[in-house]
Amino acid sequence: MMRSLQDTTTLHNGVKMPWFGLGVYKVQEGEEALQSVKAAIKAGYRSIDTAALYQNEESVGRAIKESGVPREELFITTKVWNTDQRNDSVLEAFETSLQKLGLDYVDLYLVHWPVKEKYKQTWKILEKIYKEGRARAIGVSNFTIHHLEDLIADAEIKPMVNQVELHPLFAQPELRDYCKKQEIQIEAWAPLGQGRLLDHPVLKEIADAHNKTIAQVILRWDLQNEIVTIPKSVKESRIIENANIFDFELTERDMEKINSLNENKRFGPDPDNFDF
């Protein structure tokens, strides 16, 4: 069981990835990204999740440098955007991300979305990047079971991570089971339902019983389900609050109650039907 913010899961290639990290989607390049990433690292976070799409890799890179924490203690994820898959410019996109981040390797490089008729080709480039040691792990995002089956059929290296929308209203039990069998670590995006779950009455009741906030209960539910989680906040007090989940445990009854909230309700786009 995870006992601290820096506890890790071991990916199938042996690389250790923190269970908990900071997401920076919609965090503005400049002061906002710089200050939130620095606040998170100061609070003990060691994992940061960005993407070329977020257009804040430069500030994330600056925050990493200014944090004073040695590079090898941090776990940095970024992702290749759909346009670069369509334009066959995945390798160039990776070089640009590295340059913006000011790094010579990332810890995890992800295929951001399963772009039809492109993702297998993209995966080959990620395999090359991995073999060169410029990404310590490679993975995918927004892949359903059929995308994974299709990719794995031809892949030399199995993805180490699948980052997907996952929260109590969209708990993805079948995908979680499949990934567990395949030794692919599941990672939750929008773990807080992008803020929409934070007044749920059932979660409130559980939170009150533990003297915790709803955000803390959801993030603890992730950890007890062995789901890597990366809540986003630009507010230092919330960055600290979200990580303060290692001093309590949800009971089996709490876990069952939260599991029963699943409505297969996505807030984000459907990986089988997106047009970006």
Ligand SMILES: NC(=O)c1ccc[n+]([C@@H]2O[C@H](COP(=O)([O-])OP(=O)(O)OC[C@H]3O[C@@H](n4cnc5c(N)ncnc54)[C@H](OP(=O)(O)O)[C@@H]3O)[C@@H](O)[C@H]2O)c1
């Ligand atoms: N792979 C993908 O396709 C994909 C898609 C979406 C997201 N992601 C990744 O996953 C990360 C997390 O997902 P997300 O940012 O979409 O949503 P999220 O983490 O579920 O929710 C973030 C929202 O909740 C608010 N919030 C955070 N902590 C709170 C707290 N303790 N109390 C009240 N409100 C709180 C934030 O506001 P403030 O900032 O104002 O605190 C923000 O509006 C992203 O940042 C990104 O790194 C990946």
